[in-house]
Amino acid sequence: MAYRVEIGLKPTIRDARGEKIKRRIIDNLNIIVDSVVTVDVYTVDAAMSAPEIEKVASGPFLDPIIQEFSIGKPLRDDFDWAIEVGYKPGVTDNIGRTAREAVELLLQRKFKAGEGVYTSVLYLIRGKLTKEQAERIATGLLANTLIQRFEIKERPSWNPDVGMGIIVPKVASSKEGRVLEINLRVSDEELMRTSSARVLALTLKEMKAIRNYAEDPGVREERKKIGLGENLTDCELEALAQTWSEHCKHKIFNGLIEYRDEEGKVWRIDSLFDTYIKRSTEEIRQAMGEKDWCVSVFKDNAGVMRFNEDWNIVFKVETHNSPSALDPYGGALTGIVGVNRDPFGTGKGAKLIFNVDTFCFAPPDYSKPLPPRLLHPKRIYEGVREGVEHGGNKSGIPTVNGSIVFDERYAGKPLVYCGTGGIMPRNILGEPSHEKQAMPGDLIVMTGGRIGKDGIHGATFSSEELHEESPTSAVQIGDPITQKRMTDFLLRARDLGLYHAITDNGAGGLSSSVGEMARDCHGCRMYLERAPLKYAGLDPWEILLSEAQERMTLAVYPEKIGPFLELAKRMEVEATVLGEFTDSGKFHILYNGQTAAYLDMDFLHNGLPRMELKARWEKKVHPEPTFNDPPDLTAALKKVLSRYNVCSKESVIRQYDHEVQGGCVIKPLVGAYNDGPSDATVLRPLLESWEGIVVSSGICPRYSDIDTYHMMACAIDEAIRNNLSAGGNLKQMAGLDNFCWCDPIQSEKTPDGEYKLAQLVRANQALYHYTRAFGVPCISGKDSMKNDYLIGDTKISIPPTVLFSAVSVVSDVRRCITMDAKRSGDRVYILGETYNDMGGSEYYALYGFIGNQVPKVNAPRAKALYEALGRAIQRGLVASCHDCSDGGLGVALAETALAGALGMEVDLRKVPSSGVNRNDVLLFSESQSRFVVTVHPEHQRTFEECLKGNVFAEIGSITGGSTFTITGLHGKTAVRANIFELKEAWQRPLRW
Amino acid sequence: MKKVKALVLAGNGINCEMEMAHACRLAGSDVVDIVFLYDILSGEVKLDDYHFLNLPGGFLDGDDLGAAKAMAHRLKYAKIAGSGERLDEVIFRFIREGKLILGVCNGFQLMVKSGLLPGLKGIYGKQALTLTFNDSGRFEDRWVYLKVNSNSPSIFTRGLKGLYLPVRHGEGKFIPKNDEMLAELERKNLIALQYSDPDYRKPTLEYPLNPNGSASAIAGICDETGRLFGMMPHPEAYLYFVNHPRWTREKVPEEGMGLAIFRNAVEYVRKNL
Incomplete structure (x- = not known):
């Protein structure tokens, strides 16, 4: 028989979970409620006596200090509306599984087939609600009706002897499995x-x-x-x-692709993968010769590279987009625990040492009507975040790197990139572990x-x-x-x-x-x-x-099966x-x-027959804005800092354990108050060694609106820049490419398929050119090609998006650095040249423009600069280093200052540039391959010698106090603000 | 010289066993074994052979019935193959023999839920307080300042004034059974660690310095013998200066602050057991 056990907090104890739900009902659904109280419900469907269920309810199910319980009748009756949410039959119920194990242990017997424990949560709401509002709370917040069931009762229609009643969500099927034939x-x-x-x-x-x-x-x-x-x-x-x-x-x-470029020239491409991705890696490995540190690429579940004489590093990134669209929590949780099994299933299996996550969502304040089957972006955001929290934290794997990118076109399918790195001994019992x-x-x-x-x-x-x-x-x-x-x-x-x-x-x-x-x-x-x-x-x-x-x-030798089992x-x-x-x-x-x-x-x-596809590239022209250079850019800087793509993601980062396993030495949050945005994370996977790995990523889908070739180049450059900013090592840096595209096959559903495929071709061409030029081989990657939503006349396609992840090996983590300004008196430098690269910038997006001049990467120049910067960091000459990316120089300067809780004075007239005559362009252009670096005065000369031959300039200094001042091209103050004001602008948007 | 033997429990959702074992080694323990719960239950490894039991952080059974709750239940009911002894009986004997137990985070929650702490008047096995959901309703990873009670009998915190360590938990809010019990903990100086201001002077209820809303800012307690100690922050997460979140901008000592806890334990065993 089935018992219903209700467990609730004693009335004197604060119900933090209920309070959180109340806040979300008010904030997300705009429904006013007075209070929410939660009750945990266990439905135990097993042959047990009344004393036994009493022992269970008062034992493993109960925290006697703060909770009370009831069996068979409701624990509470002071509410206006009751909503109970549980899983549908057959859906994984983790708490139910643990509860069942606890009951079995107490009974000292295993459950028989058909016996089980099912869990649900009862939300008791006080407030004047209509039935329709109660239903909205149930379906719009508490339950995902794809996997969960819910029941609503109003106080007047409630029978206090029965309460919500007993529901056993057992899978009821006794049918025999059958094999069917299918006539083709x-x-x-x-x-x-x-x-x-x-x-x-x-x-x-x-x-x-x-x-x-x-x-x-x-x-x-x-x-x-x-x-x-x-x-x-x-x-x-x-x-x-x-x-x-x-x-x-x-x-x-x-597939076989016929690609027609801008000039009408036709190219036949026999597999994008072989032609661009694999070929680049092969050529880089060949050039490295004996020094080749790639161990196993593209063939196993994850890529393998050398860490040191005795250990190899394994890394893989996946996406879990479609499931996350329907059930953000389950989809993301499965995404992370799923990608865990890739390095775990590589070679003979790796120990898992870090997770990374990058999400692409529509903005949380999305206000357009939602097409059928779509969840609101804020709900997706919260669900995905929580899924990754549970998946990562409970697995004991630190979540060390990631970002969140916002664009309305992710409303149709969010992108959920989940990655996992592992470490394995090079040899296990005398055999190479990767084989x-x-x-x-x-x-x-x-x-x-x-x-x-x-x-x-x-x-x-x-x-x-x-x-x-x-x-x-x-x-x-x-x-x-x-x-x-x-x-x-x-x-x-x-x-x-x-x-x-x-x-x-x-x-x-x-x-x-x-x-x-x-x-x-x-x-x-x-x-x-x-x-x-x-x-x-x-x-x-x-x-x-x-x-x-x-x-x-697994493949287990017959003679080992006994000990294995x-x-x-x-x-x-x-x-x-x-x-x-x-x-x-x-x-x-x-x-x-x-x-x-x-x-x-x-x-x-x-x-499998090969696909034959056509691709046709054409250059799109977007309107250019015509506004004047504003004399005071303080407000604009704050606005850019408040852009969802730029602002602080601290509230998400803190909810992930980024330090478990004890090896996290440059953390995702750094600076005077542990809240500045780290460019990369550094880990020490072996606690007895100073050797480390630097993990970073790059993603810039906005540039895809202009040219995916440069989008790809910028994503690679950004991942490398981020890595180097923390002290990463360009000589042993591997990449992972994760493509998420919208359907690129020409059809009735996709009339612009040839263009989208051309976008894919161009991104691949850039991948080949730039990974080669930088000497950063891809060791693994993945693609997800159908990120579209199509119901009725509504089609939403994501912008072509590539997450490029980079991992490098460093010999001594004590040489690594962080992005926060360190001391008053330190000199501020910019490395790299600034151009009029406003196309696809956050600044243009602020005014609703895309523009046309997309940032381009000059790889040979960038590489020379990166090598010089790497040497300067290794020699201990750099106090802080932060890359310029979304929001350009203005954001990089502000973040450097606010993370260090120090003031800054900068003069834009000293910024090396070409073809730029506006302050807003200098501040917000997203030209690539640039860094903001601070240097202690005593290292100034050596630092400059180290950088000789590259474009760089001293542009200001770190000051005491908290004033952030930028002098414009005409010698007048262009920005003047308190760093804590800037910090507030940067932290507020996603501080939930 | 006396050989110090430390056992670090692993398995079933525990996930800080590697760094906890590393801490024991750095602290000078002669034997450090990471032992899966299953190896104790199978009778292959005997707790009696060790001096220092480490209960690391993690998510025992996913914390599905409340933090460490299902594991506390297991200690009470699971029997060891061969001897037929219950796990908790073995632990009680370990305590009677004057040995040491350190529980960190989920390990602290386990000690509390299974009644190993506070063990008032030497009675173990009955839950007398709890650690539950943070007031924020969130799991949080953040570094906190901890004031050490120098009058506490805890052998683990001897000679320490303050500690700076990370918390990484969703259920760390300390709630005693009643006010009398809290008063007794205070009177007996069993409150060994409190969330405090950055000078390690004043215990605080203010978020985020107090990350969870714990009563009396309690972050760690010991029993009356001082040999059983539990804390929410992670000492094993700060063994090297590079673990400090601001080592790139501040002068921090070469040795991580968390190591002192383990050094004290190992030294105690060497001198007393």
Whole structure:
């Protein structure tokens, strides 16, 4: 029988959670309420006696100092409206899982099938609300109806003996799993209907290729032998769709492209990936020769580079955009714990040492009407932030770097970039750790969580725009603790040499993980009925595809399986043998003794026809503003500092643990009050060594409106600049490219596809040119190509966006520096030249303009400057260094001063520039490759010698007090403000 | 000379075990073992073989039932294979033998929820106070100033005046069962650490110096023997000067301030056990 246990705070105790909800109801929904009180509800559905449930309610569920409980009847009755929110059947309920373990321990028995604990939260609201307002609070704030259920009761209609009543959200299904056949010998229209009805996201050409395979006489003969009919099974079709998805195969990046440039010249590009990204890395590695520090690039789940003689660094960045659009919390949480498994599943597995996160949202004060299925940007912001907080903090991985970019066009799909770095010994038990191979005869073992219907079609769903029928099953919730237990266990198994190979279960679930590993040995045989399920009633294809989280797939030597399973059991991790790797050449899947899939490995991985696409570039011309240079730029500086893209992100940063593991030595917040914006973060992954890694990123989608070539160049330059500002090392710096694009395939849905593809080509060309020129090879990357929203007539496409992440290795973190001004009397320098690069700037955006002169990067000049700056920092000549990016020199100067809590005097007449005759341009132009540096007077001469041959100038000094003064070109004061006023302008916008 | 043996607990959501073990090593402990809870439950590792039990920070069981709550429940009910002893019985014996326990953050929450602290009148095992959600309703990572009570019996804070350390928690607000208990903690000088002004002089209730709204600005307490100590801020996060958030602009001592806590513990073991 089921019991309902309510746990609430004693009336004398402050309900911080209730207060937070109250604030959000008022701030976000504009509904006035007097108070909100929260009650935790546990619905325990298990065979238990009344004394036993009493023991549970007063034991593990209760904090007796501050809480009280009731069983079977409501704990409180003083409210006007009650809203209860719980999960829908089958959705991961982490608290319910922990509660269940606690009850099992108390009863000293495991739950039987069908028994469970379910949690929900009861919000008791006082205030005069209409029914409609109560519903708005429920759906607009408390519950995400995709994954959660809610119930509303008004006080008068409330029965005090029953309260909200007992609801058991159990998955009720007893159906037997079945394998279905799918007839592909049908019309083209019918083929496409199958593709879209099953969310296969396959094109007609691809569907036909699959049909041709099934029609092949040789294939038919073999299938007959194994007991299969002429049609493919649903398992086969679904496995092919996952393996062939844009998400997994990067069809656009690997396609054949005919690119027509501005002058009408036509280029044929045979794979953007090979031509630009991979080629650059290969050429850089070749040039490095013996000194090549890249270890494993582009082939594994993450890139691997050398850290020192004994250790390698592993790094990967992913996106989790589509799920985050529908369920920001679950989507982002899954994003972070999902990308954790990439370095963890690289080589033989890495220990995870840092997370990075960059988000792109529509502004939080977005006031346009929201199209159907879209959540308000502020809700997405809060949900994503919280998801990453829980995913990162609970996993014990410091979140060290990131940014938030705002643009209205992210309303249709937010971008959620999540990255994770790891470290692994170069050799484990005498073998290189970055190498792995499943061998024929190895057992297929799945560890971690169980399989449910969650996340089905994630890979194909994210290979489409967000539309009316986007499946809600793709949304899921991660469980960091189950994953932490698993990673604790697997690192131990790794060091004991208990397995050959490891990979993660992400997009495509087992079909992808096993399918990928089986490439090593050329075949596999897997028995789906052995897979542990969260609940009964899954069809075999669902078991094969489910993206249920927290699972790794391993190849375990048969002779090691005993100790492997024993260690798993001891460490409370579920591990199951699902089959074995073979050399049969077949992807062979069985279910209850019958073959459910029997595909040629070669067809599965290489049968995909290539895409042939057209791209046409044209230069867009935007209106130029015509206003005059304002004589006093104080107000403009404050406005630019208050821009969402410029302002402080402290409220978000503080809610992430950036110091766990003890190695964070340049933190994301620096300066006199620990609140200045660090350019990069420096970590010391080995506590006994001074060696470190510097982590930074660059992202500037506004420039895409003018030319994606320069957008890409600027993103690379920004990531490198940020890295160097903290003392990073250009000689051993690796990059990661993460492309997020809007659909670039010409079609009825996308009439400007050829232009968007040309934008992609140009970004890739820049990536090749600039990574080469700087000698910063990409070691890993990812693309997400369908970031559009299309329902009815409303189409919202993101601006083409690339996050470029940089990681460099430094030999001594004690040489690293921060961006805050240090002492009064220090001299202020600008490094680099300023041009009229106002196109795409924050200053122009402030006035609603884009403009045309986009910043361009002069790589050879920049590189010479970077090397000189690096030498100066290494010699200890630089007191502070801050890069000029969004908001230009004005913002960089202000941030340097306010972070150091010191005044500053600067003269714009001394700023090296070319073609600039306005103060606002000098202050707000976003010309690249520039830094604001402060230098102690005693180092001035040596510093200048060090920089000789580069463009730089002393432009002012750090002063005592708190006055920030900038003298303009005509010798008059252009900006005069107190740094604390500037700081307030910079901190206010996102200080929630 | 006496060999000092420290055990650092790991597993099930604990996540500061590496730096905690590193702190023990730097402090001079001869043996430092990171031991998974499961290895104690399986009987393979015996707590009795150690002098100094470290309960590091993390998210035990995800803090799903409230910080460290499910783990406190486990101490009460989980039995060790072979001997059949409950985990808490083993810990009580450890205490009786005069050994040391340090709980940091989630480890402090565990000590409180399982009744290891404050252990008034030598009675352990019954929860008498709590650590709950910060007044801000948020998890926060920020550095705080801590005034040390020099009259406290805590052997961990001997010779210290003040500490500057990071807090990283969402549930650090100290609430005693009642005012009498708070008065008793004060009278017996069990309040070893308080959030304070930057001069380490005045305890403060003012946010963000007091990051969570703790009663009497309490950041850490000890039991009457001074051998059991719990604190919300992280001493293991400040072992080197480069951990200090302003080492690039201020003169800070070569050794991180947090190390003193571990040095005191190791020295105590060497002299007394």
